[in-house]
Amino acid sequence: MAPAQAQMGTIFLLFIGISKAINDVQMLKPIDLSIEVLILGEVLLSWKPNVNPELESYVVKYNVLIKTPMKEEQYTTQNNSTKRMVALHKGLCAQVCAVYYEREKETARSQWAKAKLQAPPGANGTSITNLSCVIYTEASNNTAMDCSWLPGEEAPEDTQYFLFYRYNIHLEECQNYSRSHDGKRHSSCQFAKTDIQITEDTIVVIYVNGSSKHSTIKPFDQLFNPSTIERINPPMNITVALKQESLCAEWMKPVSVWPSPCFTYEINVSDWVTGSTKQLTVKDNSICLLTNSQSRYSVQVRAAGSDLCGNSKQWSAWSKPVFSDKPQKASVLLLLFLVYGALAGIMLLSAVLCTRFQLHRRLFPQVPAPRNPFKDLLSYNEAPTEGALEVISDIDDPEPNE
Structure with a gap:
């Protein structure tokens, strides 16, 4: 038991000694931090290491912090440079510090080295607003894209906007614009065919600048993941x-x-x-x-x-x-069945009523046949029937005049 406690104590004292040694050594921050714009929406951060010789036995990594008014991102790298895709129309601030590790455990870190990328020139309020883009697949399997926007509130009336998109190394300007209701400014753009692949790990950069005779138009850029702006077609x-x-x-x-x-x-x-x-x-x-x-x-x-x-x-x-289709045909057959059934019922009811109340005699009485005079002449010698009048003619011959 005692030897084990002695060993633990030795390890503890050794750790305390290393910690004091690190704390006594000056932690130097990276030097010559720079920001370079490589292409639309992508920057290269680079710096030079500045490690104290007394700490060369430690593993050194770099903690990177990128800030824009719209986004903040922090990550770690072992390289002396890093590329990042980010919207740049409002500028960018970058910070880098050295982090020292021993046995995969962080033991110390330096102060931050800082650099700043200024926003591109242009009058405030002249850049576009409300940029919206959708990507969709056409029947020909082409990937199409539509984008629309509103003009800046402070943009002069003669301002004209122009849109570009970048996917990987492909950069293309819009050739098919639609104008606003007054017919003056570009307000939307249609790409019938693009090189964009709709995946969840790719980025599309949309960049819109402008021109005016009266003011410098501030550009605007925005990054989209194609899968998040995909407009799915109906089945x-x-x-x-x-x-x-x-x-x-x-x-x-x-x-x-x-x-x-x-x-x-x-x-x-x-x-x-x-x-x-x-x-x-x-x-x-x-x-x-x-x-x-x-x-x-x-x-x-x-x-x-x-x-x-x-x-x-x-x-x-x-x-x-x-x-x-079938319910429609069944409905027609049912309707015909009901109509013909109703007609048959009416005819049957009419026949019963006519038989019961002899309506056919009342509605259609028998017309008597006309008297035949020739028949009377031919039957003069027949005995008179009962109730008939018999006319007897008894006329004496007139006496001769004396």
Whole structure:
């Protein structure tokens, strides 16, 4: 027991001695820290190490802190330089300090070395505002991008804006602008085809500058992750059919670089007879629901990214309504059956009433036949019938005149 305690005490004293030794040594901060703009939205920070010779046995790493008015980022590197993508329209401050490690444990760090990158020139209030961009995949599998913005409140009336995008080393200026309602300024831009890959670990830099005869227009830049601004297309080729007492719908995934498991779907089923609607969320590209076979239904589907992938979680637009065919035919047959049944019932009822109340004699009495005079002449010798008048003619011959 005693030897173990003695060993622990020796280790403790050794640690205290090392700590005192480090504290007694001056920690020198890195020197010649500089910031260089390499390309739109990307800077290179570089510095020179400045390690005290007494601490060369320690592992030295560098803690880097980058600050902008919009963002703050801190990370560690063992290199003497580092590249970072960052929006630069409001300038940048960078700080670096040396961190000393022994046995993977931090023991000390130097003071901060500091450098500053000034914001680009331009009058305040002249840069664009409310920049918004969406990326989407067309039927041809081209990746397209649309961006829109508002003019700066202090921008002169003759200000004209110009947009550029950078993806990796590709830099391109917009060639297809739309103008504001007054027809003067560019207010949006459309790229029908880009080199952008919609992944969760890439960055697109959007840069907008401007020109005016009356003022220097301040530029504006913003960084986007393509997967977060992706506008997902609606699902395709939706089919709807009634199968006995079930309504079944199937569809294909949206036009996209993402595979089928990367999508979640929302289905809107409308009953056009009762006016009711039902919404369901599914992960498959088909569904069957118990329904009333005599109703008429329409189905709409929209898509969003699932948790399995890095695509956008925003819902797409609804697809156009697709109607079930069989309920419509069944409704027509039912209507014809009811009409013909009603007519048959009316005819049967009419026949019964006519027989019961002899309505046919009242409505259609028998017309007597006309008297035949020739028949009377031919039957003069017949005995008179009872009740008939007999005319007897008894006329004496006149006497001769005397």
